[in-house]
Amino acid sequence: MHVTSEQRFDDGVLEREFSLxxxxxxxxxxxxxxxxxxxxxxxxxxxxxxxxxxxxxxRARYYVADYGxxxxxxxxxxxxxxxxxxVLDQARADLRRAMEVGEPVTGKIVDALxxxxxxxxxxxxxxxxxALLALPEICGPVGYEGGIISIGVRLAAVEPRIAAAGLFAGxxxxxxxxxxxxxxxxxxxxxxxxxxxxNDRQAALALFDAFGSKEKTLHANMGxxxxxxxxxxxxxxxxxxxxxx
Amino acid sequence: MHVTSEQRFDDGVLEREFSLxxxxxxxxxxxxxxxxxxxxxxxxxxxxxxxxxxxxxxRARYYVADYGxxxxxxxxxxxxxxxxxxVLDQARADLRRAMEVGEPVTGKIVDALxxxxxxxxxxxxxxxxxALLALPEICGPVGYEGGIISIGVRLAAVEPRIAAAGLFAGxxxxxxxxxxxxxxxxxxxxxxxxxxxxNDRQAALALFDAFGSKEKTLHANMGxxxxxxxxxxxxxxxxxxxxxx
Numbered sequence: 032m033h034v035t036s037e038q039r040f041d042d043g044v045l046e047r048e049f050s051l052x053x054x055x056x057x058x059x060x061x062x063x064x065x066x067x068x069x070x071x072x073x074x075x076x077x078x079x080x081x082x083x084x085x086x087x088x089x090r091a092r093y094y095v096a097d098y099g100x101x102x103x104x105x106x107x108x109x110x111x112x113x114x115x116x117x118v119l120d121q122a123r124a125d126l127r128r129a130m131e132v133g134e135p136v137t138g139k140i141v142d143a144l145x146x147x148x149x150x151x152x153x154x155x156x157x158x159x160x161x162a163l164l165a166l167p168e169i170c171g172p173v174g175y176e177g178g179i180i181s182i183g184v185r186l187a188a189v190e191p192r193i194a195a196a197g198l199f200a201g202x203x204x205x206x207x208x209x210x211x212x213x214x215x216x217x218x219x220x221x222x223x224x225x226x227x228x229x230n231d232r233q234a235a236l237a238l239f240d241a242f243g244s245k246e247k248t249l250h251a252n253m254g255x256x257x258x259x260x261x262x263x264x265x266x267x268x269x270x271x272x273x274x275x276x
Numbered sequence: 277m278h279v280t281s282e283q284r285f286d287d288g289v290l291e292r293e294f295s296l297x298x299x300x301x302x303x304x305x306x307x308x309x310x311x312x313x314x315x316x317x318x319x320x321x322x323x324x325x326x327x328x329x330x331x332x333x334x335r336a337r338y339y340v341a342d343y344g345x346x347x348x349x350x351x352x353x354x355x356x357x358x359x360x361x362x363v364l365d366q367a368r369a370d371l372r373r374a375m376e377v378g379e380p381v382t383g384k385i386v387d388a389l390x391x392x393x394x395x396x397x398x399x400x401x402x403x404x405x406x407a408l409l410a411l412p413e414i415c416g417p418v419g420y421e422g423g424i425i426s427i428g429v430r431l432a433a434v435e436p437r438i439a440a441a442g443l444f445a446g447x448x449x450x451x452x453x454x455x456x457x458x459x460x461x462x463x464x465x466x467x468x469x470x471x472x473x474x475n476d477r478q479a480a481l482a483l484f485d486a487f488g489s490k491e492k493t494l495h496a497n498m499g500x501x502x503x504x505x506x507x508x509x510x511x512x513x514x515x516x517x518x519x520x521x
Contacts, residue, residue, distance in 0.1 A: 225485075225494075236481070239496070240470070246505070249470075251484070251494035260491070262518060266511065273507060 032162040042096040046088070051162050053113060054155055055080065056105030059091040060168055067170035068101040069275035070163060072156060074177025075104050077148070079111035090264060098268045100275070101169045105159050107179075108151040118147045126203075142205045145181045153185045160192060174271045180238070181208045188214040195219070195274035197267050199259075200235035200249075202227070212241040219247040220270040222263060227256045277407040287341040291333070296407055298358060299400055300325065301350030304336040305413055312415035313346040314520035315408060317401060319422025320349050322393070324356035335509060343513045345520070346414045350404050352424075353396040363392045371448075387450045390426045398430045405437060419516045425483070426453045433459040440519035442512050443467070444504075445480035445494075457486040464492040465515040467508060472501045 035055075036048045045062045048055065057080070061068055071094055075083045091102035109116035122143035129136050156175075163169050172194030177183050183198045188211050196215075200223040219242055223235050239249050248270075252260050280300075282292045290307045293300065302325070306313055316339055320328045336347035354361035367388035374381050401420075408414050417439030422428050425443050432441045433456050441460075445468040464487055468480050484494050493515075497505050 245498060247498055248505070249494065249496035251496070253490060253492055260493070262514075265514065269507075269510065269514075 032165075040092065042092060044092045044095045046092075051105075051159060054105050054159065055112070056103060056159065057084075057087070057091070058101065058103045058163065059088070059095045060101045061095055061099055064099070064168065067168055068095075068099055069172060069174070069271075070101045070103065070160075070169050071174040071176065071271055071275070072160070073102060073104040074152070074156070074175065074179065074182055075107065075110075076178040077107045077110045080104065080106045081111060093264055094268055094271070098272055100174075100268075100271065101163075103159065103163055105155070108148060108155065116147065116151070118143060122147075136203070138206060141203045142207075144203055145179065145205050146207075148179065149181050149185050152179075152182045153189065156182075156186055157190055160190070164192070172275050174275050176267065180204060184208050184211050184215060187217055187219075188212075193217060195271060197270060198222070200224075200230070200238060201256075202230040204234065204238060209238060209241045212238055213243045216243050216245070218270075218274050219244045220267065221247065221249045222259060223249060223251040224256055224258060225251050225253050226258075229256060277410075285337065287337060289337045289340045291337075296350075296404060299350050299404065300357070301348060301404065302329075302332070302336070303346065303348045303408065304333070304340045305346045306340055306344055309344065309413065312413055313340075313344055314417060314419070314516075315346045315348065315405075315414050316419040316421065316516055316520070317405070318347060318349040319397070319401070319420065319424065319427055320352065320355075321423040322352045322355045325349065325351045326356060338509055339513055339516070343517055345419075345513075345516065346408075348404065348408055350400070353393060353400065361392065361396070363388060367392075381448070383451060386448045387452075389448055390424070390450050391452075393424065394426050394430050397424075397427045398434065401427075401431055402435055405435070409437070417520050419520050421512065425449060429453050429456050429460060432462055432464075433457075438462060440464070440516060442515060445469075445475070445483060446501075447472070447475040449479065449483060454483060454486045457483055458488045461488050461490070463515075463519050464489045465512065466492065466494045467504060468494055468496040469501055469503060470496050470498050471503075474501060 032049050032051045034047045034049050038046045043062045045060050047058045087104050094100045094102050109119045125140050173192045174195045175193050176197035178199050180198050180201050187193050187196045195218045197220045221239050277294050277296045279292045279294050288307045290305050292303045332349050339345045339347050354364045370385050418437045419440045420438050421442035423444050425446050428443045432438050440463045442465045466484050
């Protein structure tokens with residue numbers, strides 16, 4: 032892990048940009064702290080870290096400044112400046128075409144859109160976790176939150192260092208993930224946008240139902256995909272504070 | 277309103293038992309405060325204040341001590357030491373009989389069980405509100421939370437002093453309440469117990485959907501009717517803090 036730049040903010044947060052092989056990412060930590068901070072991984076939407084930076088950094092700095100967490104995010108495979116993934120580009124083109132002509136988005140398209148990303152992203156998050164937990168100022172237990180729910184499902188199911196996960200009930204969930212969800216047993220807080228245009232509400236409720244976790248909370252809010260209310264930031268922080276501290 | 281007894285706790289909370297005509301209740305306020313405190317009404321389950329006191333007082337004192345609210349609760353019509361209501365007793369007997377022999381709980385039983393209670397309880401809450409808001413140490417805006425969701429629906433729909441409501445998606449909701457829910461426009465936080473034995477999950481989701489409020493959040497948690505997780509106390513307090521302060 033190489034730190035490529037760093038910046039100190041007057042809210043007491045140190046931001047470091049890092050690279051780890053082909054992966055680039057950001058790490059936010061308390062500038063001064065006597066004890067290691069529990070880590071939260073934020074898996075970004077696949078729109079490129081550059082575009083997402085303001086939202087991610089705002090969220091991360093709130094977690095660090097107000098709750099004393101360390102927070103890291105990393106560019107997903109095929110996103111931002113990383114090499115394109117042909118299989119994903121093809122799936123996205125198929126999705127666009129289906130939506131343009133009003134055809135149903137088939138399970139085949141959804142699988143092609145999500146599963147290769149899950150296959151690549153999950154081991155990358157595990158490698159990033161290895162590198163981050165080697166830093167003396169960071170410790171477990173680790174929280175995960177992210178936008179592509181299937182990545183969160185797989186990671187929470189296979190990676191024992193993840194102790195709690197905040198998930199966003201999004202669209203395009205491969206059928207196999209409903210099975211994998213039963214393997215997830217850590218505490219969950221799941222956000223659902225009630226009027227999410229591209230999202231099947233009943234499927235989202237069924238996925239919530241499928242999780243094996245004894246403690247799981249669904250927060251359903253009004254509005255579309257991008258309309259998550261600001262107060263869910265605080266609710267997320269308090270969820271992680273309960274489980275990581 | 278007559279104060280019949282008072283007690284000071286070492287968390288800085290003053291508890292007063294009061295009577296208002298036939299109604300008895302409790303009021304919890306900060307013992308010392310320079311400005312009036314926004315009020316939260318807690319409508320109790322119809323099991324008698326005596327039986328519910330430990331839970332209600334714990335909840336109220338948390339709101340007062342940690343968030344500076346004033347909190348009041350009052351005995352529902354036909355509950356505790358108040359005169360029985362023949363119509364409710366009859367409906368409860370009909371409900372028990374239907375459940376014992378495994379017959380469906382008809383809309384007629386549900387209406388008889390809930391609507392007379394709503395008719396009586398809502399004007400009582402409004403009279404209690406008049407009396408409480410006349411006290412110099414209490415002010416609006418007012419929050420409401422309570423267990424019988426139909427009382428909350430009617431009160432939030434007709435009483436403009438209610439600025440936010442925390443509701444518990446319970447069983448036995450008369451059909452007419454789905455219509456009245458459309459008239460509710462204040463911010464809502466609705467608790468749903470995902471595995472509530474006596475509760476129809478789909479009906480609860482439909483009622484949540486029916487509310488006219490632009491800001492409404494559903495918190496669904498695992499477990500049965502009495503299994504609401506402790507952390508929802510904090511989530512409730514923060515919901516009211518956003519809207520009453």
